Amino acid sequence: MKNRSGEKIKLASIDELLGVVNEESAMEIEISKIHPFKNHPFKVLDDEKMQDLVESVKINGVLTPVLLRMDENEEYEMVSGHRRMHAAQLAGLTTIPAIVRELSDDDAVIAMVDANIQREELLPSEKAFAYKMKMDAMRRTAGRPTKENPRQNVGNYETADLIGKDNGESGRQVQRYIRLTELIPELLDLVDKKKLQFTVAIDISYIDKDVQEWIYEYISDTGFIKPKQIATLRTQLNDGPINQIQMLSIFNNCVMAKKVSRSITFSEKKLTKYFPNDYTTKDMEQVIESLLEKWMQEQSC
Structure with missing residues (x-):
């Protein structure tokens, strides 16, 4: 179309007139053609919330499209929406509304984590691996040289601060979660089940994996582990391997033996054998205490 001066003008699309510019449109994709994101850290559980989601899908369908990308094999890879797709499968659907976006490996990781990290009731292990994946991806992305800055670099502290800022946590806490990825799976599972304290687990994460196996065996046998035991063990390990x-000797020495409660009761019949009838209870206690004091002095000589 031309204006009165004969100049060509661009017609606005309906989306632009409505204020929706470059809006991505969803398409129906066959679920059988979608495979999960590699090393996806978030667990898809068949719990009560999943059943509620399945019922919603049966009634309303999948209201929010999932996010996919094409991988190197020209296949669809799920970026975010694993729970929605699982619910759709349980509801009997064969297709799902999806947005297909061109994403690099690192950009896909960041998008996947950002879409899931705000979910309620995430397990410590889910946060741990999600934060680690995002940190690694951000560092690789930031570290790629550009024309303006051919030698870019970003440290773990700066990246952790950025991740924490996006998720309402300190960079320090982000790093503490990432430390959990250094635990053997059995110990990490105890953290998820709240059978191993978060702070104690962080301390254990600095210990070699073979010793972690021994620690897990100890917890399985005794049902507990105390912060003092791990602190003492780490101090000993600084001096050399054990x-x-x-290790068991260290743990046993750290456990304080409980004092045995002792009480002695004398019957009135026994006491009257040694004290006159006019002695009160207080009189008898004073005599007994005096005699015991004398006995203790004799023992120390």
Whole structure:
């Protein structure tokens, strides 16, 4: 179309007139053609919330499109929407509304984590691996040289601060979660089940994996582990390697033996044998205490 001066003008699309510019449109994609994101850290559980989601899908369908990308094999890879797709499958659907976006590996990781990290009731292990994946991706992305800055670099502290800022946590807390990825799976599972304190788990994460196996065996046998035991173990490990017997000795020495409660009761019949009838209870206590004091002095000589 031309204006009165004969100049060509661009017609606004309906979306632009409505204020929706470059809006991505969803398409129906066959679920069978979608495969999960590699190393997806978020668990899809068949719990009560999933059942509620399945019922919603049966009634209303999938209201929010999932996000996909094409991988190197020209196949669809799920970026975000694993729970929605699982619910759709349980509801009997064969297709799902999806937005297909061109994303690099690192951009896909960041998008996947950002879409899931705000979910309620995330397990510590889910946060741990999600934060680690995002940190690694952000560092690789920031570290790529550009014309303006051919030698870019970003440290873990700066990246952790950025991740924490996006998720309402300190950079320090983000790094503490990432430390959990250094635990053996059995110990990390105890953290998820709240059978191993978060702070104690962080301390254990600095210990070699073979010793972690021994720690897990100890917890399985005793049902507990105390912060003092791990702190003492780490101090000992700084001096050199130890074996499992030595570790058990360290743990046993750290556990304070409970004092046995002792009480002695004398019957009135026994007491009247040694005291006159006019002695009160207080009189008898004073005599007994005096005699015990004399006995203790004799024992120390």
